[in-house]
Amino acid sequence: MAISKEKKKEIFAGLTEKVKNNPSLVFVNFHKLNVANASALRRGLRANSVSYVVAKKTLIKKALTEGKFKGEMPSLDGEVALAYSSDLTAPAREVYSFQKKFEDQVSILGGVFEGAYKTKEEMMAIALIPSLNVLYAQFANIINSPIQGFVMALDQIAKSKETTAPQA
Numbered sequence: 083m084a085i086s087k088e089k090k091k092e093i094f095a096g097l098t099e100k101v102k103n104n105p106s107l108v109f110v111n112f113h114k115l116n117v118a119n120a121s122a123l124r125r126g127l128r129a130n131s132v133s134y135v136v137a138k139k140t141l142i143k144k145a146l147t148e149g150k151f152k153g154e155m156p157s158l159d160g161e162v163a164l165a166y167s168s169d170l171t172a173p174a175r176e177v178y179s180f181q182k183k184f185e186d187q188v189s190i191l192g193g194v195f196e197g198a199y200k201t202k203e204e205m206m207a208i209a210l211i212p213s214l215n216v217l218y219a220q221f222a223n224i225i226n227s228p229i230q231g232f233v234m235a236l237d238q239i240a241k242s243k244e245t246t247a248p249q250a
Contacts, residue, residue, distance in 0.1 A: 085138075090138075093138075094141050094144060094145060096135075097135070097137055097141055097142060097145035097164070098145045098148045098149075100133070100135065100145075100164065100166055101148065101149040101164075101194075102148070102149055104166040104167060104168060105170055105195075105196060105197075106166065106167060106169070106170045106171070106173050106174070106193070106194065106195055106196075107164055107165070107173065107193050107194040108164070108165040108166070108173040108174050108177050108190055108192075108193040108205060109142075109158055109163075109164065109191040109192050109193055110134075110162065110163045110164070110165055110177055110188060110189070110190060110191065111161060111162060111188070111189045111191050112136075112160075112161050112162075112163055112187065112188050113160045113161055113186075113187065114187050115184065115187045115188060116187075119184055119187060123184070123188065126179075126180060127165060127177075130172060130176045131167055131169065131172060132165055132166070132167045132172050132173050132176045132177075133165070133166050133167065134163055134165050134166075135163060135166075136161075136162075136163040137162075137163075137164070139162050142162060142164060143155070143158065146194075149194070151194050151198055151199050152197060152198040152199065153198045153199035153200075154199060155192075155199050156191055156192030156193075156199060156200075156201055156202065157191070157192075158191055159191065162191065165177050169214075170195065170196070170208075171209070171211045171213070172213070174190065174193060174195075174205050174208045174209035175208075175210075175211070175213065177190055177209070178190065178209035190202055190205050190206060190209070192204075192205055193205045193208075195208055
């Protein structure tokens with residue numbers, strides 16, 4: 083069904099705003115995704131503060147040219163949607179998790195990261211970066227590890243002294 087010119091202008095304005103205001107965009111191909119799985123995808127993305135919008139490819143491409151990103155835009159094949167968030171890695175990470183869950187139905191085509199177009203492979207690498215909270219926990223564990231090792235060594239020394247100490 084054809085969309086009226088006014089509706090296209092409205093959609094284009096919304097896409098342009100999303101493209102300009104979000105540092106990370108992921109181009110998602112959702113070929114053969116049924117309604118139930120599409121709803122699960124949207125719910126899952128929303129739960130992780132990632133927005134998702136489906137629009138005509140011509141409108142998406144036109145909105146992306148307004149963004150003036152560096153590099154070459156990846157090919158947008160099939161049915162295309164945009165996943166976006168203010169968190170840099172969240173869109174790629176969340177779409178990647180659904181890509182594993184819904185094989186051959188959802189896939190990453192590429193994206194925009196820090197003002198430059200990225201290929202599918204580059205976006206997949208970004209998707210493997212853990213969330214900020216996980217990185218904080220890993221950092222705390224690295225800082226805590228030497229201290230914990232030292233305490234355990236002291237504990238073993240104390241235990242060995244207790245067993246070798248002469249009984250009175």
